Amino acid sequence: MDQPPTVTPLTALVVNENGQLTYMGVDGRRRVIVGDADLLRRLQQIHDDNGNVDGGCGI
Numbered sequence: 001m002d003q004p005p006t007v008t009p010l011t012a013l014v015v016n017e018n019g020q021l022t023y024m025g026v027d028g029r030r031r032v033i034v035g036d037a038d039l040l041r042r043l044q045q046i047h048d049d050n051g052n053v054d055g056g057c058g059i
Contacts, residue, residue, distance in 0.1 A: 007031065015040065
């Protein structure tokens with residue numbers, strides 16, 4: 001299976017109206033990193049429960 005080409009992020013991460021974690025690439029296209037709103041909500045809950053998460057996940 002071919003890997004999609006690497007795209008450099010141009011913007012910070014944004015949660016859209018559908019609860020998807022996204023970023024804008026240098027090519028002008030918005031990409032979805034986490035497309036499952038329930039998963040994103042759980043990741044945010046884990047972050048809130050643990051305070052500052054080591055590793056700089058940015059969530």
